Every structure is written in structure tokens, then in C-alpha cells.
Amino acid sequence: MENLKWSRYNFLLNSSRHGKFIYNSYTNTFLELDDSLFEDFNSLSQSKSVQKDLRDIFSQEELMYFKDNYILNESDDDLVDIMHHQSMARIFDKKHLVLTIAPTQNCNFNCSYCYEKWRNSGSMSDETEDALIKHLNELKVTFGLETINLTWYGGEPLLEHMRIASLGKKINKLGIKIIECEIITNGYLFNEKNVQTLIDVGVNQVQITIDGFKEIHDQRRPLLSGIGTFDKIIKNLDFFFANENKDKLTIALRVNIDKSNSDTYLETYNWLKSRYPQENLLVYPGWIYLDETNEKKCDCFGRNEATDFCLDLSKNNGIVSEKIFPDDINMECLVRNPNSLIVGWKGEIYKCFEDLGNEELIVGSLHDKDIWTNQELISKYSVGIDHYNDPKCIKCSYLPICNGGCPLRRLENKYHGKSNDCCTPFKGRLNDYLELYYENIQRK
Structure with a gap:
């Protein structure tokens, strides 16, 4: 003692x-x-x-x-070593795989803030489907792969609903436990037939974006032809929540906000929760991030501004839009795990959602004997930007609940001279969150 x-x-x-x-x-x-x-x-x-x-x-x-x-x-420094070791164990764990599949980069929308500036048209072939199944089976047999977190992504993945049906069934037959299975879709094709397809292949959560009411949403998220999409998405949601499958999927409605539409979020939230009062509906704000090279500018929120927005929602309206108490579930972003995959429609492999379609950031291919071809970028993501090697991070009181922030933003800071704010929203605002958390406990 x-x-x-x-x-x-x-x-x-x-x-x-x-x-x-x-x-x-x-x-x-x-x-x-x-x-x-x-x-x-x-x-x-x-x-x-x-x-x-x-x-x-x-x-x-x-x-x-x-x-x-x-x-x-x-010794707090000894605790840092323990946390670092635990982080490395998670990063190099080959028994769990975070897998994202983009069966196409085609999209039927022309969103005003889309960051997929490297989008290229095309759809996944049978050959690529077979190559992915072969690789997953090799991971199971050779490295003891036991579990997968699976995300269907795009472009708009439901443009390739038949590929999702075919590939999803084959993945399920591998006998690897799927812990979470999500699809990120714009909701335009979330119709009866496609809902059944998603349920059949084990999808349990659907993320759909609605950026406010019709006038705002249609301006920000129109079809390629310029026609609005709000009415069709709401029609699809109305049908889903009225049919027998309504309890089989969690619907996460993301409302992308910046300073131009943030004042409508509360009204949008209340309208959606009133229209769909089911427990399996989540509504939450999504923060648009566009770097200075993106031509599609928006008036984005900074970290503290986003924190103020969420705290005000909770204090004034009782709406908890993000976690208000740090959790102790330590996870690594998929880009930090050398084994995790974002698979493009050609079988090319990336490490980050924002890298998808950028040929300079391809790290491998399912069609190569040794699928990993860009060890330099893989190493930068997994160890080069490791926050446990950052002198400021390892002395920070928030280290255990921060996890280093977004790896891509850290990579931009270290290797491209940027100055992104990577810190946890709790930094400097922890007292506000703890008071709010305590008040919620008292109410319950």
C-alpha cells in the first residue's frame, strides 16, 4: 500500500x-x-x-x-502498457473478422455532400463472389476464424440485391457465427422484396438516411435525375412498419446534419418517432465530415459544437442522441486490424470506407494468391498511427475511453500534415456528460 x-x-x-x-x-x-x-x-x-x-x-x-x-x-504508466497490449491483441486477433462488402459502387442518388469521389461503375461478378467465399473458408480452416461482423455497403448495395442474396447465403453456409449483420442503404429500394432478401440472409440492422423533411431532404439527397427521394423512402418505411416483418430488423434512421439543417433536427426526430413508435427504431444525428479538398462544401460541425448540440438535445428535450457515459467495450476500428476487409465489387480490398474506389489506396485483391499487396499502408494503419506511440496520448487522462479517435484522421495528421481533431467528445466536457448521466439515473 x-x-x-x-x-x-x-x-x-x-x-x-x-x-x-x-x-x-x-x-x-x-x-x-x-x-x-x-x-x-x-x-x-x-x-x-x-x-x-x-x-x-x-x-x-x-x-x-x-x-x-x-x-x-x-503506476499509471504500467496501465498504459496493459492497455497497449490489449489493443495489440485485438488488432491481431484472427478469430474475429470485420467484413464490409460493396457489391457495387453504383448509386442512384446524387447527394450534395457525397465523399465517394472515386466512385467507379460496375457490379460484383460470380468469380469475385467465389473468391471471397474461398478466402473466408481459408481464414476459418487455417486461422480458426469464429465470428464476423458483416456490413453491406456501396454505392447503393440494394441495386445488387440478387448478389446480396447469393453471397449472403454462401457466407451463412460457412458455419462462421455472424455477430452483427448490417446494411447501409439510402432506403429508396427498401421495398417488400428486398426486405425479405435481407431477412433471409441474416441482416439484423438497416441504416437509412433522412436529412429532414421533404424540402430539405430532397434538396440534399435527390436521385441522379434530380427527382426527390423523401416520399419514396417514407412510403417504404410505412410499409415495413405495417407488415409482419416489422420486428425482424432494427431500423437506424441517420439524420445527416450540418449547420444549415441542424435547427430542424428536433422536429424531424419527433415526427419520425411519432410516425413509427416501435422500439426497434433508432433516430440519431450523423455528422458530415468533408475535408478541404472536397468540392461539395458544407458548413460542418466541429467536435465541441457537435457535443453542445447533443447535450442540449438531452438537457432540454430528454433525447439521448449519443452515449452520455463512456463505455468499457474496447474495440478497434477495422482499419487497424490487418485481417479485416472492405471488399470492392472487383474483389479489390481497402481498409477504410472513405478509401473505397481510390485505386491508390487498394491494399490487396481477392484474386491474388497473396491477397495483401500494399503492406506499407496496412502497416501505417495498424501500427504507424498507433495512439499508444503518441507521447501526448499516453499521458492523457482520457486515454482509456478515447481509443485514439478516427484512424483515418490520425493518418492524415501524421502523414499528410493535417490537423484533425481526433479526441473523444468527452474530452474537456466530461463533467457535463456525467451530470447528465446522473440525472438520467435519478429519473429512472
Whole structure:
């Protein structure tokens, strides 16, 4: 007990409305404190070094509890090493695969903020389908692949609903457990026939984008011909929630917002939740990100502006639009795992959604004997931008709940001279979130 110190992962909260608390980001512990204990902790937090023996301040039982929850520990740097090792284990785990399949990059929409500037037309062939199944089977037999998180992507993937049906059935026959199966679609082709196809191949979540009411949505997300799409999407949703399959899929309605349409989000949210009052409907804001080279400019939100928006929604309207308490589910973005795949329609492989279609960022092909051809980019994503090698990150109190932010934005910063804000939304705003979380607990 003699070497225990105050952890840099501790955060003290003195709320004028709710009392005094401590949060530890390493263990995700959130405790309410009495005045005496708060003062003891506050004194420790402000000391450069502990002047008094901790046994003079706390009982043996208290010391053991604080040690077990890492509020007091011997070395925060040792905890960094532990987190780094756990991260590496996740990255190089070959028993789980994050798989994204884009059976086409064709799209029937002409969205005003589309980032797929490298889109090329074409559809997946039988040869590529067979090559993907062969690779997945090899991963199962050779490396013991057990589970897959599967996402269908595009372009607009439902333009190739027959390919989804064929390929999806073959994947299911491999006997590899599909933990999550999602499709990201614009919703225009989310009709009765395609809904049944998705259910048949095991899709359990459908992400559809609605950017507000008809006038705003149709301006931002028209067909290639310029015709609006709002009415057709709503018609499809009306049909889905009225038929017998309505409980078989979770519908996640993403409302992409920037400063030009953010003032309509609340009304849009309430309208959608009122029209479709089912529990399997999620409505949430999506933040548009366009870099300075994108010709389709928009007035995007910064990190703190997005945080303010979500906090205001929750405080003023009781709408929780993002997680308000850090979770302890540590996951790595698929770009960080050398084994995870984003498969294009030609069988080419990418590491990030935003790379899709950019031939310069292809990292391999299902049609090559050794599918991985761009080890340089793979290495940059997996270890070159590792936040555990960043001196600022490893000393940051938010490290355990941040996970380094978006790997692509980190790559742009390190290798392309950009200055993206990669930090967690909780950074600098944790007290706001914790107060809100506590209020929600009290209400429940």
C-alpha cells in the first residue's frame, strides 16, 4: 500500500445540483462521495507528491477498494502498457473478422455532400463472389476464424440485391457465427422484396438516411435525375412498419446534419418517432465530415459544437442522441486490424470506407494468391498511427475511453500534415456528460 498514488485517470466532479463524485476512466467507475472523502481526494489530486501516509487518511478497507478500482495505483504508466497490449491483441486477433462488402459502387442518388469521389461503375461478378467465399473458408480452416461482423455497403448495395442474396447465403453456409449483420442503404429500394432478401440472409440492422423533411431532404439527397427521394423512402418505411416483418430488423434512421439543417433536427426526430413508435427504431444525428479538398462544401460541425448540440438535445428535450457515459467495450476500428476487409465489387480490398474506389489506396485483391499487396499502408494503419506511440496520448487522462479517435484522421495528421481533431467528445466536457448521466439515473 505504500506505493499507491493518485491516478491521472481520476476526475472529480463537484456539482452544485447533485453533489460530489469521482469518475475513473480506466475502470469506468463512477462513485458518489460524501464531503469528507471528496476533500481527501481533492487534496490528493492537487499534491505533486503525497506528503502523508495514505494509511493516515483512509482505512485499510477503503485503501483496498480504491486500489481494486485503480483510483489509487502504483503506476499509471504500467496501465498504459496493459492497455497497449490489449489493443495489440485485438488488432491481431484472427478469430474475429470485420467484413464490409460493396457489391457495387453504383448509386442512384446524387447527394450534395457525397465523399465517394472515386466512385467507379460496375457490379460484383460470380468469380469475385467465389473468391471471397474461398478466402473466408481459408481464414476459418487455417486461422480458426469464429465470428464476423458483416456490413453491406456501396454505392447503393440494394441495386445488387440478387448478389446480396447469393453471397449472403454462401457466407451463412460457412458455419462462421455472424455477430452483427448490417446494411447501409439510402432506403429508396427498401421495398417488400428486398426486405425479405435481407431477412433471409441474416441482416439484423438497416441504416437509412433522412436529412429532414421533404424540402430539405430532397434538396440534399435527390436521385441522379434530380427527382426527390423523401416520399419514396417514407412510403417504404410505412410499409415495413405495417407488415409482419416489422420486428425482424432494427431500423437506424441517420439524420445527416450540418449547420444549415441542424435547427430542424428536433422536429424531424419527433415526427419520425411519432410516425413509427416501435422500439426497434433508432433516430440519431450523423455528422458530415468533408475535408478541404472536397468540392461539395458544407458548413460542418466541429467536435465541441457537435457535443453542445447533443447535450442540449438531452438537457432540454430528454433525447439521448449519443452515449452520455463512456463505455468499457474496447474495440478497434477495422482499419487497424490487418485481417479485416472492405471488399470492392472487383474483389479489390481497402481498409477504410472513405478509401473505397481510390485505386491508390487498394491494399490487396481477392484474386491474388497473396491477397495483401500494399503492406506499407496496412502497416501505417495498424501500427504507424498507433495512439499508444503518441507521447501526448499516453499521458492523457482520457486515454482509456478515447481509443485514439478516427484512424483515418490520425493518418492524415501524421502523414499528410493535417490537423484533425481526433479526441473523444468527452474530452474537456466530461463533467457535463456525467451530470447528465446522473440525472438520467435519478429519473429512472
